[in-house]
Amino acid sequence: MKKIILGLILFLLVAFLPLGYNIYTGKKAYIPVIKAPEDKKECVENVFIMRKRHNIVLEKWRDASVRHGIKKYVSLNGTYKISLTGTCLGCHSDKTQFCDRCHDYAGVKPRCWDCHNIPDKVAEK
Amino acid sequence: MIEKAFKGTIGYWLWLCFLSALALAGFISYLRQLDIGLGITGMGRDVSWGLYIANFTFFVGIAASSVVVVLPYYLHDYKKFGDIIILGEFLAVSSVVVTILFILVDLGVPSRVLNVLIYPSPSSLLFWDMVVLTGYLILNIVIGWWSFDAKVKEIEPPIWIKPLVYISIPWAISIHTVTAFIYSGLSAKPLWHTALLAPRFLASAFASGPSVLIVLCFIIRRWFGFNIERDVIKKIAIIVTYALSIHIFFMLAEIYTVLYSDLPSHKSHFEFLFLGVPGNRFLIPWTWGSTVGAIIAFVLFLISHKKNDSLVIFASIITVVSIWLEKGFCLIIGGFVPTPFEEYPKYVPTIFELFITLGIYAAGGLILTILYKTVVSFRQSK
Amino acid sequence: MNRRDFLKITGILAIGAASHQTAMILLSSEVKGDQAKKKRWAMAISFSACVKREGCRDCIDNCHLIHNVPEFTDNKDKIQWIWSSHYESVFGEQTNMFTKGMLKNLSVLCLCNHCENPPCVKVCPTKATWKNKDGIIMIDYHRCIGCRYCMAACPYDARSFNWKDPKPFIKEINRDFPTRAKGVVEKCNFCEERITQGLLPACVEACPEKALTFGDLNDPESDISRLLKTRFSIQRKPHLGTDPKVFYLF
Numbered sequence: 001m002k003k004i005i006l007g008l009i010l011f012l013l014v015a016f017l018p019l020g021y022n023i024y025t026g027k028k029a030y031i032p033v034i035k036a037p038e039d040k041k042e043c044v045e046n047v048f049i050m051r052k053r054h055n056i057v058l059e060k061w062r063d064a065s066v067r068h069g070i071k072k073y074v075s076l077n078g079t080y081k082i083s084l085t086g087t088c089l090g091c092h093s094d095k096t097q098f099c100d101r102c103h104d105y106a107g108v109k110p111r112c113w114d115c116h117n118i119p120d121k122v123a124e125k
Numbered sequence: 126m127i128e129k130a131f132k133g134t135i136g137y138w139l140w141l142c143f144l145s146a147l148a149l150a151g152f153i154s155y156l157r158q159l160d161i162g163l164g165i166t167g168m169g170r171d172v173s174w175g176l177y178i179a180n181f182t183f184f185v186g187i188a189a190s191s192v193v194v195v196l197p198y199y200l201h202d203y204k205k206f207g208d209i210i211i212l213g214e215f216l217a218v219s220s221v222v223v224t225i226l227f228i229l230v231d232l233g234v235p236s237r238v239l240n241v242l243i244y245p246s247p248s249s250l251l252f253w254d255m256v257v258l259t260g261y262l263i264l265n266i267v268i269g270w271w272s273f274d275a276k277v278k279e280i281e282p283p284i285w286i287k288p289l290v291y292i293s294i295p296w297a298i299s300i301h302t303v304t305a306f307i308y309s310g311l312s313a314k315p316l317w318h319t320a321l322l323a324p325r326f327l328a329s330a331f332a333s334g335p336s337v338l339i340v341l342c343f344i345i346r347r348w349f350g351f352n353i354e355r356d357v358i359k360k361i362a363i364i365v366t367y368a369l370s371i372h373i374f375f376m377l378a379e380i381y382t383v384l385y386s387d388l389p390s391h392k393s394h395f396e397f398l399f400l401g402v403p404g405n406r407f408l409i410p411w412t413w414g415s416t417v418g419a420i421i422a423f424v425l426f427l428i429s430h431k432k433n434d435s436l437v438i439f440a441s442i443i444t445v446v447s448i449w450l451e452k453g454f455c456l457i458i459g460g461f462v463p464t465p466f467e468e469y470p471k472y473v474p475t476i477f478e479l480f481i482t483l484g485i486y487a488a489g490g491l492i493l494t495i496l497y498k499t500v501v502s503f504r505q506s507k
Numbered sequence: 508m509n510r511r512d513f514l515k516i517t518g519i520l521a522i523g524a525a526s527h528q529t530a531m532i533l534l535s536s537e538v539k540g541d542q543a544k545k546k547r548w549a550m551a552i553s554f555s556a557c558v559k560r561e562g563c564r565d566c567i568d569n570c571h572l573i574h575n576v577p578e579f580t581d582n583k584d585k586i587q588w589i590w591s592s593h594y595e596s597v598f599g600e601q602t603n604m605f606t607k608g609m610l611k612n613l614s615v616l617c618l619c620n621h622c623e624n625p626p627c628v629k630v631c632p633t634k635a636t637w638k639n640k641d642g643i644i645m646i647d648y649h650r651c652i653g654c655r656y657c658m659a660a661c662p663y664d665a666r667s668f669n670w671k672d673p674k675p676f677i678k679e680i681n682r683d684f685p686t687r688a689k690g691v692v693e694k695c696n697f698c699e700e701r702i703t704q705g706l707l708p709a710c711v712e713a714c715p716e717k718a719l720t721f722g723d724l725n726d727p728e729s730d731i732s733r734l735l736k737t738r739f740s741i742q743r744k745p746h747l748g749t750d751p752k753v754f755y756l757f
Contacts, residue, residue: 114688162689164670169583233653233690251632313662
């Protein structure tokens with residue numbers, strides 16, 4: 001019994017070590033800062049949806065465009081061409097300041113850019 | 126029970142280490158393949174399936190063949206197979222694992238493998254193959270483990286085992302039939318496009334699988350002093366003999382049909398396999414080797430009942446090699462050559478491909494060793 | 508807006524797979540109009556016009572440039588959407604001792620036939636390849652697992668596999684069209700992305716001899732329908748019952 005409790009305490013200590021470390025070093029409140037386009041007010045959907053569900057919106061875009069031949073997206077905000085490179089990166093022109101900030105922080109590795117072009121990078125090449 | 130597998134002689138541990146090392150080498154090679162892509166194999170735009178799919182096909186046959194020991198025991202009440210039946214089932218388990226691994230390493234984007242479940246496509250035979258192989262694996266694990274458990278505890282196996290066994294018999298046939306249908310349903314590949322392919326696969330499976338079992342029986346007798354009755358091995362050898370004769374008959378029927386009808390699209394594949402074309406004769410020794418091997422093995426099995434064990438072992442090994450070459454290597458590669466553009470590309474597996482293949486063999490060998498050791502240790506402790 | 512409203516909106520717009528799809532189809536009224544009359548896109552390739560310029564690769568180059576098709580040096584890794592081959596090897600069963608000499612130098616353009624009855628589609632275990640409403644055989648590069656069953660099933664060798672990462676082998680990336688990643692199968696898409704915009708396929712547009720004609724077989728007044736009604740045409744391996752949509756004119 002003693003051993004079990006000791007083990008549990010040890011486990012909890014190790015598990016919470018990073019948290020304690022972050023509190024100690026003041027990194028606790030780190031939130032990735034993203035640079036949204038300044039001249040645009042809202043994205044293809046309102047900001048709540050985009051923030052929480054942009055991945056699902058993008059998946060729907062993907063399936064609509066690739067599988068159903070639907071090339072336009074109509075929302076309350078207007079009509080948009082379904083295009084990751086054209087429409088999304090058209091406004092969010094700096095991927096490193098926008099997409100990557102959160103994705104890197106959250107350790108998410110979307111495979112979009114394996115194929116879809118990043119205009120700046122293509123220009124460099 | 127399984128703890129018995131982790132007590133053994135130094136030789137046993139060395140063997141486990143050897144297999145683990147081989148599996149590790151395969152795994153490291155696979156990491157490299159993941160990084161660079163399937164381009165590190167010998168496959169290419171013309172021969173787009175190679176060693177992996179060839180081995181997959183062969184091992185589905187080994188997995189299916191456990192039915193030849195299950196069937197006499199359960200349907201014909203041939204009690205002498207009581208001991209070997211568990212060996213057959215565990216051989217099936219490790220073979221199915223091997224086939225699944227071969228499919229996995231052949232995928233271009235293995236991280237998306239679950240798409241097969243997310244978007245089920247009943248029109249694709251590959252989808253059905255996944256269904257029947259998974260089902261067969263589960264059936265064999267459940268049947269094998271529970272009946273073994275019952276034996277250990279010296280109780281009757283659970284009542285629901287018997288219906289499962291009866292299901293597993295046609296299921297075993299189905300896995301190899303579906304595998305054959307993957308190929309025979311393609312009008313683009315004249316070598317595969319024959320209704321005889323599924324029967325051929327089954328005949329050659331019932332020759333190669335039990336041959337593997339015979340060899341394994343001799344190995345565990347030699348290593349662990351675990352004796353399978355002579356009668357049992359003789360009976361299995363008879364099954365192999367008949368399966369081989371049917372296999373050879375099917376082959377000859379196929380060759381007659383193709384050669385006599387003289388259809389260029391079909392004939393060109395056989396000509397390539399048996400005679401080669403200028404500049405590309407690399408499959409000739411393998412094709413002839415497998416054909417002659419099958420006939421030699423058949424003759425040896427016919428005369429073996431009067432002779433000693435080593436002849437049976439020898440004949441079994443020839444059978445396995447011959448059928449691996451025929452159903453695995455030559456059939457898959459030969460199906461792609463000549464191409465629809467009447468070209469004769471070469472396919473030579475690369476060192477990475479070989480290591481990955483050996484690694485998968487080793488992984489299967491590890492599973493098989495541990496399962497067999499458990500069975501043997503239990504038997505000896507009794 | 509409270510949390511509940513937010514959930515409602517996301518629920519409608521971003522979660523329910525089926526409901527969202529119908530919503531999108533309803534929203535895009537333009538597409539709805541199109542669906543009423545199905546197209547049957549097809550191509551006719553005139554041997555006599557094509558043969559005029561020896562060694563011309565304009566159609567191939569334009570297609571491969573627009574679609575970011577890589578150029579591998581190793582033949583076994585090669586990826587091709589449209590390519591040319593000898594008459595003898597393309598129409599082996601249509602060759603005799605006389606045509607052999609006559610058509611010795613004739614190179615034939617090959618591309619995906621966009622079969623009416625495509626063998627590649629039914630073998631795909633993930634529905635990553637399918638025939639769209641206009642008869643084009645599509646590939647979803649997001650879904651393909653790279654099993655290469657479709658390659659084995661295609662009697663025309665129209666499909667290529669990305670054996671390696673193609674990016675380093677693309678000379679000049681066209682930013683308006685995605686590239687592909689290693690491990691997926693790709694092929695000609697009949698320029699689906701261009702014809703929805705009312706453009707002609709890249710190869711058709713590039714041909715200096717107007718050897719390629721593209722159009723709708725369902726429209727009896729289209730150029731291609733008229734052409735096929737008046738000229739003798741052949742298809743690749745018609746005996747396989749795939750009903751190719753690429754016709755060759757003598």
